[in-house]
Amino acid sequence: MxxxxxxxxxxxxxxxxxxxxxxxxxxxxxxxxxxxxxxxxxxxxxxxxxxxxxxxxxxxxxxxxxxxxxxxxxxxxxxxxxxxxxxxxxxxxxxxxxxxxxxxxxxxxxxxxxxxxxxxxxxxxxxxxxxxxxxxxxxxxxxxxxxxxxxxxxxxxxxxxxxxxxxxxxxxxxxxxxxxxxxxxxxxxxxxxxxxxxxxxxxxxxxxxxxxxxxQRSLRLRRLPNGMARLVWDLDPETSASVGELYDRATSPRRGGPRFVSADAEAQEQCILADTRTTEQLASDVFVQLLRQGADADSSQLLGSGAPVVRVLVAATALATRHSRRTRASRSAGRRRLYRDDRAGRVCGSDHPDPPRRRRAAARCRA
Structure with a gap:
């Protein structure tokens, strides 16, 4: 066989x-x-x-x-x-x-x-x-x-x-x-x-x-389709020791790390334990804050100066079109709020039995 x-x-x-x-x-x-x-x-x-x-x-x-x-x-x-x-x-x-x-x-x-x-x-x-x-x-x-x-x-x-x-x-x-x-x-x-x-x-x-x-050290930032991003950071042994020490200081109370005896350190430990964020979210926020503070303290290796600033770039025509749409939507919403039901005589949520006053309010909304 x-x-x-x-x-x-x-x-x-x-x-x-x-x-x-x-x-x-x-x-x-x-x-x-x-x-x-x-x-x-x-x-x-x-x-x-x-x-x-x-x-x-x-x-x-x-x-x-x-x-x-x-x-x-x-x-x-x-x-x-x-x-x-x-x-x-x-x-x-x-x-x-x-x-x-x-x-x-x-x-x-x-x-x-x-x-x-x-x-x-x-x-x-x-x-x-x-x-x-x-x-x-x-x-x-x-x-x-x-x-x-x-x-x-x-x-x-x-x-x-x-x-x-x-x-x-x-x-x-x-x-x-x-x-x-x-x-x-x-x-x-x-x-x-x-x-x-x-x-x-x-x-x-x-x-x-x-x-x-x-x-072999490297850092890569990958943009995700949902608007988020993923950071892939390969650390050499020396950098790993430094980053790992910061990570432990930020999250060790959550992960069964060493306990502290001084009053200030114990208070910080209790604050970390009581934080409603997950350990991963806490670590992310801590490192982002460290990066911002570091860039603000010394930005000599960066283009520009100071902490990072988020900039949103859009075309002027798109901005004008969006503003026009928002204006029309706001006026439409105002008319709905001011003149909801002519037959019931409701303006701004209150009863107005006076028809002339009701018509004047509606006319102001249409202007």
Whole structure:
């Protein structure tokens, strides 16, 4: 039987087995503690599912390689990249799709190297034995279902690539060590551990990596269709420490931060806790006020001077037309208020039985 003939029934059997599990909340309220702790098995199942997702993503990337052009799988299905195809097929986020493709490519590269199949280096176009030889242990662990995708991504990002000071063999040893430690660390701690190992292996490159992180800082303002805007701010470590300290001072009472002992600080803490704004709204307003005060104190790096001023620019014809419409609308509203019902004799909400006076009031409204 072909792999297609064997894998399809297996997929169906796994889905049926998973569907047999109860999803009723009430069923799990009556079970004992041991059964309630079975999510560990669910975590194992999730890890296996993620491994399968990575392997499939690697296959999608392989069949969508740029060398295939329009005949690639992604192009034939109407998608520009394999990431877009995987995202549309699985309903995942763009970030998850990109991660799955990258880790899937590592697993695919590992399998090709084990089978002795050369691959094309996209940078040089040459046939090489492997693109990522220092991550073969990561690819094997992902394919075996023992290493989650998030952990594999942490190892890949944390270790980086070989350099003049760090050879592939030393990175491979570090990757193997991290695969062993992955069962004890979550993805975030595993990334920090990988960065530590990289710094230990390449002390001479610490300054270069700090400079590279500093060069990645950016701030982008995106206008939204509804008139709002979104600010995307990538902070280098030093800027992050400064901004983070201001953010903590503005919101820490809301987030379980340290408490203060002085009377003034305690009063400010209670004021923050009693504020009706959400934590996100409070942080936004605080930073806006800080920006305004800072611009007013020193605007030497800005065009113009002083705090920001909102300016509304409109064409003179549009302004005149709008003013004319407002004038007509105001007169119409005044006539309705002054002369609502001639038969009832109501002007400005009061009764005026005198018809001549009522007609004079109406005439003034029409003038």
């Amino acid at each position: 072909t792999p297609t003939e064997t894998l399809a029934p297996t997929f169906s059997a796994v889905i049926r087995a998973q569907a047999a599990l109860s999803l009723e909340v009430a069923d799990y309220r009556e079970v004992d503690d041991a059964t309630l702790l079975e999510p560990r098995l669910s975590a194992n199942q999730q890890r296996l599912a993620n491994s399968l997702s990575a392997v499939l993503a690697g296959g999608v990337a392989r069949r969508s390689a740029p060398a295939f052009g329009k005949n690639g799988l992604a192009q034939r299905t109407g998608h520009r990249t394999p990431e877009e195809l995987f995202r549309a097929t699985t309903g995942s986020t763009a970030r998850d799709a990109i991660t799955a493709i990258k880790i899937g490519q590592i697993a695919s590269d590992t399998a090709d190297a084990a089978a002795g199949v050369p691959v094309v280096d996209p940078a040089t176009g040459e046939l090489v034995a492997s693109l990522l030889p220092w991550l073969h242990c990561v690819g094997r662990a992902v394919a075996a279902g023992t290493l989650p995708i998030a952990a594999a991504e942490s190892i890949r990002n944390g270790l980086g690539r070989p350099s003049e000071n760090v050879q592939q063999e030393r990175l491979a040893e570090a990757a193997a060590l991290l695969c062993d430690e992955a069962s004890l660390l979550d993805a975030d701690r595993l990334f920090r551990r990988a960065r530590e190992l990289r710094d230990e292996l390449d002390e001479a490159g610490i300054v270069d990596r700090e400079v590279a992180r500093h060069e």
